[in-house]
Amino acid sequence: MKTFLNGLGLILPTALVLYILIWILKTTENFFGEVILFVLPKQYYITGLGLIAGIMIVFLVGLLLKFWIVQKIRDFFETLIDKMPLVNTLYGAIKDFFNFFSNLKNKENDIVVLVSLGALDAKIMGFITSRDLERFKFLDMEEPVVVYFQMSYQVGGYSLFIPKKNITFIDIKTEDALGFIMTAGISSSRKYDKKENKNEQS
Template sequence: MKKLKKLKKLKPVFLQGLMAIIPIAITLYVLFWLVSMTENAFGGMIRAVIPDKFYITGMGVVAGLLIIMGIGLLLRFYVFKKLFVQLETMFDTLPIIKSIYGSIHDLMSFFDSSKKKEFSKVVSIDLMDNGCLLMGFVTREDFENISTLMDGKDNIAVYLPMSYQLGGYTVFVNKSKVKAINMSIEDAMRFIFTAAVSTKKT
């Protein structure tokens, strides 16, 4: 019995250690996976050009970073940006590829700081007028070019993401149903995607 009680006392300590190490372990694993994938992909290209004896481990990662930086710089020029837009348009016309590309593109947009402005503010909505609030992001307030969709109402577009998965709903609601929340976009995303489990101070 005494041993059982001692084990019960150790349980909270074990869980505390587990909760501390799991986020770090998963983060390191993802970083290791990304580095390994980059090294294998670009390292193979380099080995096809130079002899193996001249190859140094890590050259693939460096080459990958340089190529990504180079593409980023090229996309700052109008000609290359135009070509990239045409490539995206082509992907959007292919039946199966457009679904895969569109999903990945939307996912990457969440991490694009230059597009955070699309989520202009964090808000709560009482859609059913019953006190049950939904948290979301205002994505658009001006509908002059698609006024027929709004039917002249004083509506705004709010994106309601779902917790623990990629996806959500875009709803068009009257401004009177929306209340601004004093929270940053990043904190709100973390709060929603973890189903309010996030322990970060907001």
């Protein structure tokens, strides 16, 4: 039985990752393939052209965003979206989400924190997502920051306003901390050492 479970423990996560990867590739191929068929006769279409076109378009968009005029066009469309109820909320949330997690490697030691749960004598790990809270002066807090607490094996989480004096920074790479939390501590056996007990210096 143990041998069977060991094999299952390898096959299931590998199969899930492959399934998600294949789904992404097939979706990209089908979408951009349909676009290509508008201008290219079907007999000349080769499987994989849609995927190649998708990758090239994403790369090209990223390259064009380095130019001032393209940035202005993007800002113009984002201004239009901001005026659309519900659409602006969804667009902004998705954009902010991807921006935050796409920059994990650049945020290794400055956002992972522990927050004490006094009554339980416990600590919970979270991520500082916002420090600039001038518009929330009404909170009547001393130097508040927003800390995001990811739920294990879930997409969602919670964001709380917490005074800086109540958080402790820990020496863990953000992506490692996220993986640790997402799997309820099961995915990693690394030893994480807490930094010296100190608060963030302004």
